[in-house]
Amino acid sequence: MTDDVRILTTGLDPAALTTELVNDRAHSQGALVTFVGMVRDLSANPVTAMQLEHYPGMTEKSLAAIIGRARARWPLGRVLIAHRVGLLHPGEPIVFVGVTGSHRREAFAACEFLMDYLKTEAPFWKKEFTPDGERWVEAKSSDGEAAQRWRAAQQQQQ
Amino acid sequence: MIEVLFFARLRETLDLARLALELTEPTTVGALKAQLAARGPGWQALFAGCQVLAAVNQELADDATPIRPGDEVAFFPPATGG
Numbered sequence: 001m002t003d004d005v006r007i008l009t010t011g012l013d014p015a016a017l018t019t020e021l022v023n024d025r026a027h028s029q030g031a032l033v034t035f036v037g038m039v040r041d042l043s044a045n046p047v048t049a050m051q052l053e054h055y056p057g058m059t060e061k062s063l064a065a066i067i068g069r070a071r072a073r074w075p076l077g078r079v080l081i082a083h084r085v086g087l088l089h090p091g092e093p094i095v096f097v098g099v100t101g102s103h104r105r106e107a108f109a110a111c112e113f114l115m116d117y118l119k120t121e122a123p124f125w126k127k128e129f130t131p132d133g134e135r136w137v138e139a140k141s142s143d144g145e146a147a148q149r150w151r152a153a154q155q156q157q158q
Numbered sequence: 159m160i161e162v163l164f165f166a167r168l169r170e171t172l173d174l175a176r177l178a179l180e181l182t183e184p185t186t187v188g189a190l191k192a193q194l195a196a197r198g199p200g201w202q203a204l205f206a207g208c209q210v211l212a213a214v215n216q217e218l219a220d221d222a223t224p225i226r227p228g229d230e231v232a233f234f235p236p237a238t239g240g
Contacts, residue, residue, distance in 0.1 A: 037240050052239070053166050055232060058216035083239065095240050115240060123213075124239025125166035136167045139209075139236035 004080040005063045007054060012084045012093045021078060021098045029077040029100035033107040035115055041090035047128045052085045052094065055123040059083075066117040070099075073113070073154070074106035081114065083124065116146040160225060162190075165234035168204060181227050187212045188221030190231065209235055 014036045021032055039050050067079045077100035084094050097114050101107035126137040162177045169175050185193075191212075195205045204210065212219045213232045225231055 054239070055163070055165055055213075055216070055234065058213055058232070061216055119240040120237060121218075122239055123165065123234060123237055125235060126238045127166070136235070137238040139238050 003064060003067045004078070004082075005060050005067070006080075006082040007056075007059060008082055008084050009086045012082050012096060014093050014096050017080060017082055017096050017098060021080060021100055024078060024100075027077045027100060029107075030102050031104040031107040032098065032100045033104070033111040034096065034098045035111050036093050037095040037115075038093050039088050039090045045130070047090060047130055049129040050088045050094075051127040051129070052083075052088060053125045053127070054083075054085050059123050062122045063118065066114060066121060069117070070110045070113050074101065074110045076101050076106065076110055079110070079114070081118070083118075083122075085124070113150055116143070116150060119143045120147045159227060161230050162194075163230065163232040165232065167235050168210065168233055171200065171204060181225070184224055184226050186221065186225060187214065187219050187223045187231070190225060191221070204233075211236060 014034070018032070018034055021034075040047065063081050063083075067081070070076065070079065078098070079100075080096070080098040082096040084092070088094060095115075095118070097111055097118070099107045099111045099114070101110065120139075120143050128135055128137055160179050160181045162179055164172055164174055164176070179190075191205045195202045210233055212223070213234075214223050214225055215230050216232075219231075
């Protein structure tokens with residue numbers, strides 16, 4: 001069991017991180033699920049750049065706690081979360097979540113669980129730069145509902 | 159002394175990232191918010207909405223959470239990472 005939380009100021013390379021997990025013979029597992037989040041490039045709403053801010057210390061603790069909750073629900077091999085901070089441009093990866101497990105079902109579920117909680121609980125904040133000026137991104141209620149869904153599912157099981 | 163940190167929109171609005179405050183006896187997050195809001199209109203507006211979260215020693219906190227000398231307190235908007 002190895003947990004890995006990396007806050008990166010440059011160069012998040014999803015291919016390299018995936019290769020690292022595939023080549024980890026010490027945690028040989030049957031399944032690897034990865035998620036990569038990227039800066040959106042929508043022509044209707046042009047974002048020229050994005051600034052990612054975080055709370056050093058609390059962000060790492062918060063991500064470690066979320067991984068701990070995922071491990072309490074599913075038997076997992078390795079979990080690797082990498083998140084960019086600083087200035088980003090459309091198309092660049094912001095976040096990478098990689099989960100290995102014995103079977104695909106728990107790896108898929110844990111990967112989605114980690115992303116849902118990362119979005120609502122880990123202290124990161126996005127500011128968008130557009131031709132009309134800059135704006136802080138507002139938290140979406142749909143993200144809160146996505147995390148809430150897991151709590152409801154657990155209550156049903158109990 | 160306690161250290162109070164501000165992030166994202168709050169840091170920009172206040173033009174302040176950190177503030178060292180004298181604290182001789184224990185208080186709470188709610189009492190600290192009221193104390194900060196009394197500093198002026200900009201501060202008042204900041205704490206009027208419900209869209210301000212607090213952390214004490216890097217753990218999410220609510221108004222009843224105690225603050226003791228030496229603690230690190232932070233205020234910030236809901237997370238928008240990922």
